Amino acid sequence: MIIDGHCHIWESWPYEPPVPDPATRARVEQLLFEMDRNGVDRAVIICAAIGDNPHNTDYAFEAAERHRGRLVVFPDIDCRWAPEFRKPGAPARLERALSRWSFVGFTHYLAEEEDGAWLTSEEGMAFFGLAAERSLVVSLSVMPHQMPPVRALARTFPALTIICHHHAFLGPRSEGTPHALAEVLTAAEEPNILVKCSGFGNVAAPSDEYPYTRLQWIPHALKAAFGADRLIWGSDYPVCTRHMTYRQALSVLRRHGPFCEDELSKALGDNMSAVLRAAGGG
Numbered sequence: 447m448i449i450d451g452h453c454h455i456w457e458s459w460p461y462e463p464p465v466p467d468p469a470t471r472a473r474v475e476q477l478l479f480e481m482d483r484n485g486v487d488r489a490v491i492i493c494a495a496i497g498d499n500p501h502n503t504d505y506a507f508e509a510a511e512r513h514r515g516r517l518v519v520f521p522d523i524d525c526r527w528a529p530e531f532r533k534p535g536a537p538a539r540l541e542r543a544l545s546r547w548s549f550v551g552f553t554h555y556l557a558e559e560e561d562g563a564w565l566t567s568e569e570g571m572a573f574f575g576l577a578a579e580r581s582l583v584v585s586l587s588v589m590p591h592q593m594p595p596v597r598a599l600a601r602t603f604p605a606l607t608i609i610c611h612h613h614a615f616l617g618p619r620s621e622g623t624p625h626a627l628a629e630v631l632t633a634a635e636e637p638n639i640l641v642k643c644s645g646f647g648n649v650a651a652p653s654d655e656y657p658y659t660r661l662q663w664i665p666h667a668l669k670a671a672f673g674a675d676r677l678i679w680g681s682d683y684p685v686c687t688r689h690m691t692y693r694q695a696l697s698v699l700r701r702h703g704p705f706c707e708d709e710l711s712k713a714l715g716d717n718m719s720a721v722l723r724a725a726g727g728g
Contacts, residue, residue: 452680460497
């Protein structure tokens, strides 16, 4: 089974420049078409209420209901674009989300400029402590300079599974960060931290193109540190289509990544499947 561990669906295309089909380009039907065409069985929808999509989580759950067995929804909770971002009451907002929807994991986007200290603040510890108590998976958008508090969080809540987005943003977007590689690879010491091999186009320089040969050191370094059991493939669809096709988002790992055949099956689905099962998501 192949599971896309990181993708999105939106009712309206949220990015600039404008596209000729904003009302259809990012909808669930497009994602399912690409999944079927490329032999992908299930997908984890990382909700993001960006652009003209304030009700993205509602749309995602409605789509998952219509296409049962294909989609697993991770709502966005207190993400950086939310009006309540970093305001008191985060644990209560997570409680309200749990009472409204049934989910086994959620996503939380930090602001790139923050140092990540909120994660281990009194409010942050209550927020993630509730997540650990409910056995929720945390899909975390975090930069290398924010990894020290992520590691501390993982140590405090060893039963909490944390999955970092997009190679933990190693590459051109964090080249100016001192010790970026060491900050990310040190996180491998915490067994409950995993990393998504996703979003190459998101971390690349404008001059980089598929198959991102110049950046292949990143998944190689992650595999050496975390092992094949803690890496998860994600397409980052439809954002990836700004840089490559869905098929290429799959083949950048399948054909050009650091995995042998047995390891590849782990990254392409087995690892995500194990995470979901452990969280009660089947």
